[in-house]
Amino acid sequence: MNNKRIDTVITSEEIISILRRYNIGKKPLARLLGWGETTILRYIEGDIPTTEYSKKLISILEDPEYYYETLEHNQDLITGVAYRKSREAVLEIILSSKINKVSYYIMHISKLSKWDISAKYLQCILYYSQVFSLVLFNNELFPDDCMVNDEYIPYENQYKRMERNSSYIINCNNISLSPTEKALIKEVYEAFSWYGPRAFHQMALYDKSSIKISRDQRNRRIFAKDSLKAYYDEVLKIYNIANINEIKRYPGLRLREICERNE
Incomplete structure (x- = not known):
């Protein structure tokens, strides 16, 4: 043998x-x-x-x-x-990986809305789903750290996985997320799906310099969850966003602020 x-x-x-x-x-x-x-x-x-x-x-x-x-x-x-x-x-x-569960649930929502979500745009939905979970529920949606890189791909491993395997959608019945988690993800998806990857890039670029950068155990640059929570907690207070039903207001408010700052 x-x-x-x-x-x-x-x-x-x-x-x-x-x-x-x-x-x-x-x-x-x-x-x-x-x-x-x-x-x-x-x-x-x-x-x-x-x-x-x-x-x-x-x-x-x-x-x-x-x-x-x-x-x-x-x-x-x-x-x-x-x-x-x-x-x-x-x-x-x-589905033993929480971020996989969240990713496949996002892809499931995308399929229902008849929109083929790209690997890059999935990153946007993952990022803001994590952010809003940290701020509104004081709880991480998944344990993976947010990477800091020039490509604005916060969850690199997940990006590579979807690039390799994007043909099949796992049946939603197999995805064990709580009703609250599903509601949050759906609100984020519906809020941001009106905007393209360019808008996400603008928002990420705008926020990047204001969020504290840390290092993980492999010395990679990350936004630690407590740093994300601290930063976006202040942002959501300014925008008066206190629950998931108000998430839909965030992208428009953020992009308007960015445009006004750039004028």
Whole structure:
């Protein structure tokens, strides 16, 4: 049994890990990938996968959302029981992350409104959902730190994930957010969806110099949650925004202030 990966060749132990992680059998996985039924078994027993097959298996191992897309796209190639068991397993992995839950809920709202939200604009909704949760509820919506960078992409890992996997929307019934959280996210989405990425860039640029920058454990620049809360708490007081029903007023007020300052 091959247990040590050589370059881009997946190991037998890693293949076994795929089967366990996604609760799928050897034959169903092979069928799902459009391969011969004994392919996975042969690799586990010592055959060396081709570079193409190995790369695909490594992608599946390292990226649950890639596997989810593969499962959804090729579900007719396996039994209904195998599909449901594996789907439950992969969704549990994906939705164990709170920011993933929030992201997929935003994408769900976007789909209902018949608007294909971009990875960049999702960042805007994530950012302001976090901000309004911190200020109005004194509670973080998700634990991820807000990165400070020249591209104004506050949640870089999430941005990269959506860039890779943006085709499938997870059924809203699988997303366990509280009614209050869902209401907040929906209000932020509806308030900001009237404005384009350029408006978000203007607001981010305007605010950036006034928010305290910290460093995380990896020495990356971040806006700590307490800094975000302190800054936007003052802003919302000025705009007299005290509950989620008033969030819709924020973008217009902010952009008007920016325009007046730039005149």
